[in-house]
Amino acid sequence: MEPINKEYDVIVIGGGITGAGTARDCAMRGLKVLLLERFDYSYGATGRNHGLLHSGARYAVTDKESATECIQENMTLRKVARHCVEETDGLFITLPEDDLAYQKTFVEACQAAGIRADVIDPEEAKRLEPSVNPTLIGAVRIPDASIDPFRLTMANIYDAQLHGAEALTYHEVTDLIINQNRVEGVKAFDHHARINREFRAKVVINAAGIWGTLIAQKAGVTVNMFPARGALLIFGHRVNNMVINRCRKPANADILVPDDTVCVIGTTSDRVPMETVDDMRVTPQEVEVLLREGEKLAPALATTRILRAYAGVRPLVAADNDPSGRSISRGIVCLDHETRDGLAGFITITGGKMMTYRLMAEDATNMACQKLGINKQCETATTPLPGSEVPAEEPAKKTVAIKAAEGRHGNLTKAIAQTTDIVDDALVCECEHVSVSEVNFALDNLHVSNLVNLRRRTRVGMGTCQGELCATRAAGVMCRKQEQAPEVKADLASFINERWKGVQPVAWGDNMAEAQLTATIYEGLCGLNQFAGKEELK
Amino acid sequence: MKFNTVVMGGGLTGLTCGIALAKAGQRVAVVAAGQSSLLFASGSFDLLGYDAQGAPVTNPVEAIKALPEGHPYNKVGDVESLAAQAQELLAEAGIKTSGKANANHKRLTPIGAVKPTWLTLDGYLTLDGDTLPYKKVALMNVIGYLDFPTKFIADGLRQLGADVEVKPITLPELNEARKSPTEMRATNIAKVLGNEDIVLRLAAEINAKAGDADAILLPAVLGIKEDVLAQLLKKQVNKPMHYVATIPPSVPGARMQMLLRKRFEALGGTFLNGDKVVAGKLEGGKLVSVETEKLVGSKLEADNFVLATGSFMGRGLVSDYEKVYEPVFGLDVDYIAERPQWTRDNVFEAQPYMEFGVKTDAQLHAMKDGNVLSNVYAAGQVLGGNNKVKLASGEGVDMLTALAVAKNILK
Numbered sequence A: 001m002e003p004i005n006k007e008y009d010v011i012v013i014g015g016g017i018t019g020a021g022t023a024r025d026c027a028m029r030g031l032k033v034l035l036l037e038r039f040d041y042s043y044g045a046t047g048r049n050h051g052l053l054h055s056g057a058r059y060a061v062t063d064k065e066s067a068t069e070c071i072q073e074n075m076t077l078r079k080v081a082r083h084c085v086e087e088t089d090g091l092f093i094t095l096p097e098d099d100l101a102y103q104k105t106f107v108e109a110c111q112a113a114g115i116r117a118d119v120i121d122p123e124e125a126k127r128l129e130p131s132v133n134p135t136l137i138g139a140v141r142i143p144d145a146s147i148d149p150f151r152l153t154m155a156n157i158y159d160a161q162l163h164g165a166e167a168l169t170y171h172e173v174t175d176l177i178i179n180q181n182r183v184e185g186v187k188a189f190d191h192h193a194r195i196n197r198e199f200r201a202k203v204v205i206n207a208a209g210i211w212g213t214l215i216a217q218k219a220g221v222t223v224n225m226f227p228a229r230g231a232l233l234i235f236g237h238r239v240n241n242m243v244i245n246r247c248r249k250p251a252n253a254d255i256l257v258p259d260d261t262v263c264v265i266g267t268t269s270d271r272v273p274m275e276t277v278d279d280m281r282v283t284p285q286e287v288e289v290l291l292r293e294g295e296k297l298a299p300a301l302a303t304t305r306i307l308r309a310y311a312g313v314r315p316l317v318a319a320d321n322d323p324s325g326r327s328i329s330r331g332i333v334c335l336d337h338e339t340r341d342g343l344a345g346f347i348t349i350t351g352g353k354m355m356t357y358r359l360m361a362e363d364a365t366n367m368a369c370q371k372l373g374i375n376k377q378c379e380t381a382t383t384p385l386p387g388s389e390v391p392a393e394e395p396a397k398k399t400v401a402i403k404a405a406e407g408r409h410g411n412l413t414k415a416i417a418q419t420t421d422i423v424d425d426a427l428v429c430e431c432e433h434v435s436v437s438e439v440n441f442a443l444d445n446l447h448v449s450n451l452v453n454l455r456r457r458t459r460v461g462m463g464t465c466q467g468e469l470c471a472t473r474a475a476g477v478m479c480r481k482q483e484q485a486p487e488v489k490a491d492l493a494s495f496i497n498e499r500w501k502g503v504q505p506v507a508w509g510d511n512m513a514e515a516q517l518t519a520t521i522y523e524g525l526c527g528l529n530q531f532a533g534k535e536e537l538k
Numbered sequence B: 001m002k003f004n005t006v007v008m009g010g011g012l013t014g015l016t017c018g019i020a021l022a023k024a025g026q027r028v029a030v031v032a033a034g035q036s037s038l039l040f041a042s043g044s045f046d047l048l049g050y051d052a053q054g055a056p057v058t059n060p061v062e063a064i065k066a067l068p069e070g071h072p073y074n075k076v077g078d079v080e081s082l083a084a085q086a087q088e089l090l091a092e093a094g095i096k097t098s099g100k101a102n103a104n105h106k107r108l109t110p111i112g113a114v115k116p117t118w119l120t121l122d123g124y125l126t127l128d129g130d131t132l133p134y135k136k137v138a139l140m141n142v143i144g145y146l147d148f149p150t151k152f153i154a155d156g157l158r159q160l161g162a163d164v165e166v167k168p169i170t171l172p173e174l175n176e177a178r179k180s181p182t183e184m185r186a187t188n189i190a191k192v193l194g195n196e197d198i199v200l201r202l203a204a205e206i207n208a209k210a211g212d213a214d215a216i217l218l219p220a221v222l223g224i225k226e227d228v229l230a231q232l233l234k235k236q237v238n239k240p241m242h243y244v245a246t247i248p249p250s251v252p253g254a255r256m257q258m259l260l261r262k263r264f265e266a267l268g269g270t271f272l273n274g275d276k277v278v279a280g281k282l283e284g285g286k287l288v289s290v291e292t293e294k295l296v297g298s299k300l301e302a303d304n305f306v307l308a309t310g311s312f313m314g315r316g317l318v319s320d321y322e323k324v325y326e327p328v329f330g331l332d333v334d335y336i337a338e339r340p341q342w343t344r345d346n347v348f349e350a351q352p353y354m355e356f357g358v359k360t361d362a363q364l365h366a367m368k369d370g371n372v373l374s375n376v377y378a379a380g381q382v383l384g385g386n387n388k389v390k391l392a393s394g395e396g397v398d399m400l401t402a403l404a405v406a407k408n409i410l411k
Helices: A017-028 A064-080 A101-113 A122-128 A149-162 A209-218 A284-297 A299-303 A337-341 A354-372 A400-419 A436-445 A451-458 A470-478 A482-506 A510-525 B012-023 B060-064 B079-092 B150-159 B172-178 B186-192 B196-209 B227-236 B251-266 B394-410
Strands: A007-013 A033-036 A090-094 A118-120 A138-142 A145-147 A166-168 A171-178 A183-190 A195-206 A225-235 A243-246 A255-259 A262-266 A306-318 A332-336 A346-351 A427-429 B002-008 B028-032 B105-108 B114-117 B119-121 B136-142 B163-169 B215-219 B241-244 B270-273 B277-283 B286-292 B300-307 B365-368 B371-378
Touching: A007 A017, A007 A183, A007 A354, A017 A033, A017 A149, A017 A195, A017 A346, A017 A354, A033 A149, A033 A171, A033 A195, A064 A101, A064 A145, A064 A354, A090 A101, A090 A122, A101 A138, A118 A122, A122 A138, A145 A255, A149 A166, A149 A354, A149 A451, A171 A195, A171 A209, A195 A209, A195 A354, A209 A225, A209 A306, A209 A346, A225 A284, A243 A284, A262 A284, A284 A299, A284 A306, A284 A482, A306 A346, A306 A482, A332 A337, A332 A354, A337 A346, A346 A354, A400 A436, A427 A436, A427 A470, A436 A451, A436 A470, A451 A470, A451 A482, A470 A482, A470 B150, A482 A510, A482 B150, B002 B012, B012 B028, B012 B079, B012 B251, B012 B394, B028 B300, B060 B079, B079 B394, B105 B150, B136 B150, B136 B196, B150 B163, B163 B196, B172 B186, B186 B251, B196 B227, B251 B270, B286 B371, B300 B394, B371 B394
Parallel strands: A007 A033, A007 A195, A033 A166, A090 A243, A195 A346, B002 B028, B002 B300, B028 B270, B136 B163, B136 B215, B215 B241, B300 B371
Antiparallel strands: A090 A138, A118 A138, A171 A183, A183 A195, A225 A262, A225 A306, A243 A255, A255 A262, A332 A346, B105 B114, B277 B286, B286 B300, B365 B371
16 A cells, blocks of 8 residues: 555545536635546546537426526536537427427426527428428427537646646545544555555545445445436437437437537436446447437438447436435535535535536535635636637647647647647548647647547547547557557557447448458458457546 | 450459459459458468467468368368469469468568468568567658557567667658648558659668668558569668558558459450449349449340459448348348347457358359359358458458359359
């Protein structure tokens, strides 16, 4: 065990968007912060959703409180996370099989929650969004948008660090250090160095998403979570330019979101046992539901190539007085375990949604500040994230790669632009226009230790080819020292396997042809299988 | 238009079959859709690199005898003589190789792995045992060229007992090409290096950077058209020099594609490039004629037809949500009905779909609705029962089944 050489004000457990936002908020209020992430940032539900900046309309009828939170955060994130948001607007469409009377209920509920909801003519809807199902009989325009959860998380981490926070990936909390009913720190296993470490803090915030229930258990308290698994499909190009929703009570596969160069249909929603939350493979049944329902939003999906399938688990929470879980809300749950369970120094922040992460972070940080006797206001609603400040001076010459990088990192690309020469400008990933210098930027600044990390930061391997050629190039650039070569080759094998995991559930048609091509190149030509066997990159 | 044989597919299989038939005096048409799997060529030809259990093979001729019954090699007849015929066919097309069907040698892959193989193009690095014939090598790469991961290759070379120094090289023309970030692909670099003057300067650059190495290793980015240039470079460089395969697109593959096509045309063959067969007329268990995408209103008639359209990646086989099918004639296909059984969870396991393919009889006749089509043959990767990736058997199955079909047609 490593000696304890540092004491923090706050340890945040979890590197999803909630943990990242909480670490940033705490650091901005002057606290000494350490964030610990089990694997990589956005590994859990943060990296496995639609990438939808909800207007709140989806919840307006059934959950007004969530809807109100959503629209407020929607407007806030458009300002402070400008470089992560694409302002697309959205439609709620009524199909012949749906009840048009629901539209009225829906619009009234939206207005009550403060969400702009304009009923438009179906013809107007077709003009605005040509991919929409032409048989629609009703449409409402609402302020949905698309947001990049990977970028958003990294911008929060990056800013937390600029404010003095420390953050460690691949550090899995194995236990809490408890002394006389007070949490005084955590024990964590460093997956890279393969050693145990101890970290001390006055307050520990559990922001571990669905895994938060296990963290609570380690602290000897109970947080009733209900793992709700949702599967999604990514299509090979951007079919729609506006978010398309079904105007009915929330159901399976009724949201289609344009994200960057692709679009995403989802989700299913199934209660799953806690033991299965680490098994993210999508089933044939889930694929069938998503395809069948998805085509009703935009018929073109029937003939569009599916790139891959993925699934995440929502951390839904049952109220304390409802251990059966019947009344599950999407609302924010911020638990002070001192008043609730008599365990001082421990806070759980959970429930909520990616959309409301900033509010969740604010609640948790307020509670931590109160415990620490700090009286400082939250400023995250008004302070832009790094990359979203007003654009600084433009780089003299903008290459395709620089423009693409701007989309990913906002005006952080200044750092990329300044180091660019013709060698650094070479494209690693042609689908997503990722240059050598962007890979180097990510390696130096964004906690990248393997190819999956790199994918989450830069979109390498996320495009149409799913890493067919770019993965080797990226691995070659990542291998900075000769002695790293065996390790990076093993990573490459693991990365190709990780990509396959998402393709396998949809392996027919062009995907089957591409899979065979990938096997021909990586196993046949290159012999990459000789380096396989390393555990899955997470 | 009337031919003796129409071959559908213009890759290694189709051209091998076309050349063999044309050489025997037949009037042959090859319909080629476009790029073939030669685009992913390693510079070597595999016959059988691994047995069905995954163990490396030293003598392919012997090991082939132990392959499962459904493997296409069981339908070609005398493997050793066909293998010799294949090597000769390549040589006659200007593709000079070394290797033996009864003794594999080894090749170095673009990421520094070592794999057993049958034939390797002259000029490419090969290993006889598990060691390199050099103590110290200079591994050179063009600055900014990312499809040749030198650290991975150096790692492989070190494990073979060699001392390796990585040396970046460049020329003003390459610096110019680099300004367009998508230009740095093997085939583009080969075009930039496509004249005598530049090759002489490249040789000077290589000599200047070689240091005290015993040999020079270069990415295979030279000689897409003119073998003369590759020869010239070899002559000008004052140390032994070998090419190592790159990540695709493959320069040796593009060159072989061109040379095979030239040879076929020189023998009087008709090469219909950028076209594909879309339909056919079947009569009494025989194919009478086929229609292509481009030859609107006219048909290709022939006594015999050869399907050499490849597997899924060549679109010779197509799958959808429910089934696997042969898209041109709806020929009978061997595959597993349940889609979840097509694949396995780990990408490096033997994937069942790799062995799907059209059904044939012992003479490689294709079948439709359970009946043999007496003048339609199948060859190459469109055949089932062969996992070319696991067995390292791709080029061997392509060429040997193509030659076997040609032989059956000429009978």
